[in-house]
Each structure stands twice: as structure tokens, then as C-alpha cells.
Amino acid sequence: MAVAAEPGDTPFRAHHDLGGVRRFLCTPVEREEHTLSPFDREVDALRQVLAHHGLLRVDELRRGIESIPEERYFALSYYQRWAVALAFVLLSRGVISGDELRAALAAPA
Amino acid sequence: MAHAPLSAADRKLLETTPPEALFAALKRVLFAKGLVAPEEIPAQIAQTERASPLIGAQIVARAWTDPAYRALLLAEPARAVEAFGVSLTGAPPLGVLENRPGQHHLIVCTLCSCYPRAVLGYPPFWYKSAAYRARAVRDPRGLLAEWGTVLPAGTEITVVDSTADYRWMVLPMRPSGTEGWDEARLSALVRVSDLIGMTVPEAPA
Amino acid sequence: MSRFRVGDKVRVREDWPEQRGPVHIRTPHYLRGRAGEIAALLGVFPNPEDLAFDRPAPRLPLYHVRFRPEALWPEPVSGETLLVEIFEPWLTPL
Known part of the structure; x- marks a missing residue:
């Protein structure tokens, strides 16, 4: 979950810990707003519903996001990371099992 | 109860499944187990979008x-x-x-x-x-x-x-x-x- | 009870728990080992390092700590300061 430092940076950091990181210092901040997709809105909503039911805390969601390996973390969209993190938390808590998820993935839609 | 470490198979599932498919499967499991009702999701979206x-x-x-x-x-x-x-x-x-x-x-x-x-x-x-x-x-x-x-x-x-x-x-x-x-x-x-x-x-x- | 008062000089612990196993840390890497000053006591909140694992979480004082950029970055900067929320166990008196 962590990467070696770049020259001039701290000796060590986790890949989501982005403050001052040289890799992005010359990247422009894109001003254009993106519309959220139905998937984005649903993921956002399910996160809140699970929190209301006491099945997930925001801190757990963050840990789930941080557990995504670096290359994938930067390849996934914001809400794609959330979707992975929601599954991570519910599996870690034992609310659902990997077998249940695999069965749902295999079942016809 | 504290989080249990995930099995290698479950980690692989998270790391290799496309997030959209994973999310669809996750919803199906949650609905089937009665942990979340399908109508809660659109209701929450409507609630969220009141803030702006x-x-x-x-x-x-x-x-x-x-x-x-x-x-x-x-x-x-x-x-x-x-x-x-x-x-x-x-x-x-x-x-x-x-x-x-x-x-x-x-x-x-x-x-x-x-x-x-x-x-x-x-x-x-x-x-x-x-x-x-x-x-x-x-x-x-x-x-x-x-x-x-x-x-x-x-x-x-x-x-x-x-x-x-x-x-x-x-x-x-x-x-x-x-x-x-x-x-x-x-x-x-x-x-x-x-x-x-x-x-x-x-x-x- | 909180250990620090507004105006106290503090140093952020230079610790890298990320190297020791799965953790969830809310103290950014760029502040580890750096000196700052207590700007405010924001309240008392459950430790996110425990909440992230669904463990019982002791409540900890949370401070707003002010840092000068010259204490953080190698390049010259002027007229800037940084305010960051940091939990008490990450701070030592200076």
C-alpha cells in the first residue's frame, strides 16, 4: 500500500497520501466539471445507506480505498474506488462473504 | 467486531473484478439478505441532491x-x-x-x-x-x-x-x-x- | 483533558506506521517530524486509526496545528501558512 519516496520527498508515504507529491506538481488542475453517472450516484448513495444501517463508517471506506494497490488506485475513477472499498469493508466485517459475491457475479442478470 | 484480514481469494476478487460488475453483485447480495432495500438507493440519491x-x-x-x-x-x-x-x-x-x-x-x-x-x-x-x-x-x-x-x-x-x-x-x-x-x-x-x-x-x- | 494549549510549539511524531502493516493514518506524510504551533483545540473525536478497522476507538483531542511552509518544502515560498487537523498522540511538545 506504500511507495518509496521521490527525491526531496519524505522517506516514505502511502500512495493515497498526496500532499506535495512531486509526481503531480506540474499537472494542471482541470477546471471542467464532470457529470456524475447513474453508477456514481448509486455508489455514493449505497455508502450512505450502509452508514445509516450501522454497517460501515467513513473511516472504513477510506481504509478500503487505501487498500487498492497503487496502479489500480490511479487507474480507477473516484466512484469505482468507492465501489471496491464498499465490498472490501463488507467482506472485512463479515457482513457478506466472498462466496456470496462470487455467486451473485456468476448468476445471470 | 474488528475487521478480519481478507483471504487471498477475496483479495483477488476485489482486485480483478470490474468495479461496475462488483457493485452490481454487491447490491444483489445486500438486497437478497434484506440488509438494504432497493428503494433506499434512489431515496438516498434524492436526499443527497438537496444539498448543493x-x-x-x-x-x-x-x-x-x-x-x-x-x-x-x-x-x-x-x-x-x-x-x-x-x-x-x-x-x-x-x-x-x-x-x-x-x-x-x-x-x-x-x-x-x-x-x-x-x-x-x-x-x-x-x-x-x-x-x-x-x-x-x-x-x-x-x-x-x-x-x-x-x-x-x-x-x-x-x-x-x-x-x-x-x-x-x-x-x-x-x-x-x-x-x-x-x-x-x-x-x-x-x-x-x-x-x-x-x-x-x-x-x- | 487536552495536553496542549493554543500557542504551544509542537512537533509531529516522525513515525511511519505504514511500514509496519495495514493501518489507516490521518496525519499526512509531509508533516511527519515537522514543527508547528497549536492554533485551536477543535474537540474530542474517536480515533480514526481504530474506527477504520471497526475496533473500539478511544476519544482523542483533535487540534488545528499551524505550520510555516518553509518548515515543509525545499523551494522558497512567501506569505503562506498551513492549518491541519492532527490528533494529540501524533504531537510532542517542543
Whole structure:
């Protein structure tokens, strides 16, 4: 979950810990707003519903996001990371099992 | 009960399944187990979308025109935002940072994307970007210049890295040339980027 | 009870728990080992390092700590300061 430092940076950091990181210092901040997709809105909503039911805390969601390996973390969209993190938390808590998820993935839609 | 480490098979499932398929499967399991009802999701989306930068703009316009409201907003933000139908019960505490002559604020979350969602709704795309998270704490002046934001000479910038339990919002300065304007006209000047500090509201020339 | 008062000089612990196993840390890497000043006591909140694992979480004082950029970055900067929320166990007196 962590990467070696770049020259001039701290000796060590986790890949989501982005403050001052040289890799992005010359990247422009894109001003254009993106519309959220139905998937984005649903993921956002399910996160809140699970929190209301006491099945997930925001801190757990963050840990789930941080557990995504670096290359994938930067390849996934914001809400794609959330979707992975929601599954991570519910599996870690034992609310659902990997077998249940695999069965749902295999079942016809 | 504390989290159990995931099995290698479950880690692989998370790391190799396309997120959209994983999410669809996750919903099916949650619905089948009765842990979440399908109708809760659209209901939550509707609830979430009641918050928006328009509410933030109305709050700012009221603070610009009503000194007592401004004082309340800075001292007790949770009570102040109730005037616009926003309840922070169960939400993280809100802090309001007042821009003043010589003092500008810029908000970032370098670790994730902490944002005053209960008031402003979904965070903007750029606020969540790696470039913004990396640069805001290290080169705030360069970042503001890139967006054409000009601060008076000698203005100090306080960058607030939102790392923990508070959620922060900027109270920008009222632009000159807006004397006598009413709240509705003023609130139309305030953009979401003004409430984060990447821009400052300006009256049309 | 909180250990620090507004104006106290503090140093952020230079510790890298990320190297020791799965953790969730809310103290950014760029502040580890750096000196700052207590700007405010924001309140008392459950430790996110425990909440992230669904473990019982002791409540800890949370401070707003002010840092000068010259204490953080190699390049010259002027007229900037940084305010960051940091939990008490990450701070030592200076």
C-alpha cells in the first residue's frame, strides 16, 4: 500500500497520501466539471445507506480505498474506488462473504 | 467486531473484478439478505441532491447582508445553516473560514476528499483530483494563478488540509461594486470554487 | 483533558506506521517530524486509526496545528501558512 519516496520527498508515504507529491506538481488542475453517472450516484448513495444501517463508517471506506494497490488506485475513477472499498469493508466485517459475491457475479442478470 | 484480514481469494476478487460488475453483485447480495432495500438507493440519491453549492451561495449572501447572521455563521455554523434547511445532525461538524483583507483561505483534502457535503453536495471533480490534492498544500499561489485568481498584493494564504473530523467552507469577501444588491442578486455571484478558495467572487464589470 | 494549549510549539511524531502493516493514518506524510504551533483545540473525536478497522476507538483531542511552509518544502515560498487537523498522540511538545 506504500511507495518509496521521490527525491526531496519524505522517506516514505502511502500512495493515497498526496500532499506535495512531486509526481503531480506540474499537472494542471482541470477546471471542467464532470457529470456524475447513474453508477456514481448509486455508489455514493449505497455508502450512505450502509452508514445509516450501522454497517460501515467513513473511516472504513477510506481504509478500503487505501487498500487498492497503487496502479489500480490511479487507474480507477473516484466512484469505482468507492465501489471496491464498499465490498472490501463488507467482506472485512463479515457482513457478506466472498462466496456470496462470487455467486451473485456468476448468476445471470 | 474488528475487521478480519481478507483471504487471498477475496483479495483477488476485489482486485480483478470490474468495479461496475462488483457493485452490481454487491447490491444483489445486500438486497437478497434484506440488509438494504432497493428503494433506499434512489431515496438516498434524492436526499443527497438537496444539498448543493446554491445553498452555500445563499448562506454567503445572507452573511454579506446581515451582520448578525455573519456572526452566527462564524461562531455556530451548524445553527446558522439550519436557516437554509440544512441539518448537520449526524454529519461532521462544519467550520467556516472567513476571508478578510490580507487573509485568504484555500481548502484541500490531501488524503481523500473530505468536503462539506451536507451543505454543498457532491464535491467538484477537480477537488478530488490528484493534481489538486498534491499542489494545494505546496504551491497554492501557482494554483490560484493558473485559474486566473488574483489576490491583492501582500495577501497571506492559509491552506487548510482537511484531514480529520471537521468539514470546512470558505466565507469569501463581498466584491466591491455590489453595494445595495439584495441577497438573491448577491448569491448568483457565488460559485462552488469561491466556497473552497480557488476563486473569489467578482461583480460583473 | 487536552495536553496542549493554543500557542504551544509542537512537533509531529516522525513515525511511519505504514511500514509496519495495514493501518489507516490521518496525519499526512509531509508533516511527519515537522514543527508547528497549536492554533485551536477543535474537540474530542474517536480515533480514526481504530474506527477504520471497526475496533473500539478511544476519544482523542483533535487540534488545528499551524505550520510555516518553509518548515515543509525545499523551494522558497512567501506569505503562506498551513492549518491541519492532527490528533494529540501524533504531537510532542517542543
